[in-house]
Amino acid sequence: MRPYISKPAGLAPVDIGTGYHRADLVFDGVDHSAGSFALRVFFNNPDATDKTEVTGENGYAGAVYVFGHGGCFGDEGHCDPPVGRRAFDHRPPHQLIPAKMWIEVTDAIRELAQRQEQLVITVVPVVPGEVTQDSPVPFQKVSLVTYA
Amino acid sequence: MRLEVEGPAGKSAVAALSLATVRGREAGLANHQMDTAQSAVVPGVRLRKSVATLTGADLAGLRAALVAMQGISDDRGYQHYAGIHGLPLPGYCVHHDAAGILGNLPAGPLFLPWHRAYLYFFELALQDAGQDATVALPWWDWTTDPAQPSEILAAYAMETASGQPNPLYQGPIVAIPDSQWEGERRTLTDDTGIDPGPLPAVTFRQPGALPAAPPGLPTPPEVKKALSSPSFVDFSQRIERIHDAVHVWVGGTMSEIPVAAYDPLFYAHHTMIDRLWWLWQLQHPGAGPPARYLNVPLPPFPSLTVGGTLDINGLGYEYALAEVPFVPAAQG
Numbered sequence: 167m168r169p170y171i172s173k174p175a176g177l178a179p180v181d182i183g184t185g186y187h188r189a190d191l192v193f194d195g196v197d198h199s200a201g202s203f204a205l206r207v208f209f210n211n212p213d214a215t216d217k218t219e220v221t222g223e224n225g226y227a228g229a230v231y232v233f234g235h236g237g238c239f240g241d242e243g244h245c246d247p248p249v250g251r252r253a254f255d256h257r258p259p260h261q262l263i264p265a266k267m268w269i270e271v272t273d274a275i276r277e278l279a280q281r282q283e284q285l286v287i288t289v290v291p292v293v294p295g296e297v298t299q300d301s302p303v304p305f306q307k308v309s310l311v312t313y314a
Numbered sequence: 315m316r317l318e319v320e321g322p323a324g325k326s327a328v329a330a331l332s333l334a335t336v337r338g339r340e341a342g343l344a345n346h347q348m349d350t351a352q353s354a355v356v357p358g359v360r361l362r363k364s365v366a367t368l369t370g371a372d373l374a375g376l377r378a379a380l381v382a383m384q385g386i387s388d389d390r391g392y393q394h395y396a397g398i399h400g401l402p403l404p405g406y407c408v409h410h411d412a413a414g415i416l417g418n419l420p421a422g423p424l425f426l427p428w429h430r431a432y433l434y435f436f437e438l439a440l441q442d443a444g445q446d447a448t449v450a451l452p453w454w455d456w457t458t459d460p461a462q463p464s465e466i467l468a469a470y471a472m473e474t475a476s477g478q479p480n481p482l483y484q485g486p487i488v489a490i491p492d493s494q495w496e497g498e499r500r501t502l503t504d505d506t507g508i509d510p511g512p513l514p515a516v517t518f519r520q521p522g523a524l525p526a527a528p529p530g531l532p533t534p535p536e537v538k539k540a541l542s543s544p545s546f547v548d549f550s551q552r553i554e555r556i557h558d559a560v561h562v563w564v565g566g567t568m569s570e571i572p573v574a575a576y577d578p579l580f581y582a583h584h585t586m587i588d589r590l591w592w593l594w595q596l597q598h599p600g601a602g603p604p605a606r607y608l609n610v611p612l613p614p615f616p617s618l619t620v621g622g623t624l625d626i627n628g629l630g631y632e633y634a635l636a637e638v639p640f641v642p643a644a645q646g
Binding site: 196198200201203204216220229230231232234235236237238239240244258259261263266267268269292293294295 | 400401403405406407408409410420421422493494497498500501502504505506507524525526527528529551555557558559561562569570571572573574613
């Protein structure tokens with residue numbers, strides 16, 4: 167797993183709307199097939215690492231704790247979630263379908279938005295051993311979603 | 315808090331201080347006081363109490379039932395029920411908000427109902443094994459003030475109890491095929507730094523020690539915020555995130571879905587989660603999983619659907635903070 171650093175995103179009202187009462191950072195496609203890990207989120211701190219102290223001064227915004235499935239224990243193909251789903255297929259879902267997770271960041275976003283700052287999100291995976299740069303980010307997409 | 319209870323027909327009574335009732339009063343839930351207070355004294359309804367308030371007799375009964383259940387090797391035993399959650403395959407537990415059920419409905423709303431069904435069947439098997447219908451799963455209130463150290467309660471952290479190995483301290487892992495165990499063993503070794511060895515093995519914990527562990531157990535404000543969620547889906551997602559963090563904080567086998575349920579602490583943790591769902595239900599009458607989920611079955615428990623899990627009194631249990639037994643007044 168490697169860290170994720172976003173491009174700057176605008177936080178002006180035109181970007182995120184007005185009158186929202188809640189703002190979530192939503193992770194789509196989180197891979198929970200391996201061991202448990204954490205995703206620590208920092209705002210406007212692209213240099214954050216798994217050694218960075220989790221304080222407001224460092225832009226720490228929260229963490230997602232991923233309760234992992236610990237790897238694959240079946241034969242080849244057993245742990246590959248099916249692509250698509252046939253009609254009339256009422257079987258339970260494959261357990262390793264990537265998940266959607268979120269953390270609520272309302273107060274932090276409000277503060278940044280008031281200053282009309284841009285936001286860079288750094289997502290630091292915390293895993294056993296070293297975080298490596300040549301492995302994939304453990305999610306497919308991260309978005310800021312506001313709700314009225 | 316003063317509690318006055320009138321026994322049936324002037325006979326002795328057992329007064330149950332229902333946590334739901336107490337919390338309900340705090341939250342202004344007058345409409346539910348009578349329901350929960352009455353259900354707490356209905357014969358046959360078992361009281362799930364806080365681990366912190368279990369009496370010596372409660373703990374002795376729980377431990378005896380657990381030892382008896384661990385001694386059964388067939389589908390009434392501990393290995394069978396622990397294995398339903400993860401290994402051996404197939405694992406049935408529902409975690410994480412992944413799409414894919416019934417035409418791509420998210421599976422997330424099944425997290426709470428599936429685990430309620432799981433605890434229900436486990437608890438009945440525990441009673442059967444212990445031949446004690448009063449045994450009930452206790453809940454571990456892990457909420458901790460950040461200023462205090464996070465820790466596992468002594469009842470589950472002591473290696474021995476009354477001179478015997480404490481069955482709440484660790485659980486056996488026996489009935490997993492070698493081909494599956496070797497993969498899990500490698501993962502556990504890589505992720506925790508501890509090799510549990512070949513089977514038979516035992517569970518282990520590393521409270522707060524994993525690199526990915528949260529800085530402490532969930533705080534009361536975090537739980538309060540989850541309980542204030544107006545919709546079931548939102549509450550379910552919030553409480554599952556809190557649940558995940560506790561698993562990772564405990565570490566060891568509890569931090570891996572395939573073997574988490576072999577640790578006896580798993581059941582105290584999930585009973586707490588189930589209790590919070592019940593408290594949320596009391597605060598949000600009429601709210602629940604979206605209607606399209608209600609008839610969804612919860613394998614491998616064919617007799618329960620999502621809708622069948624919504625009323626815990628219908629499942630024969632109630633949550634209590636403590637139980638205060640009264641004795642009859644002397645007859646004049």
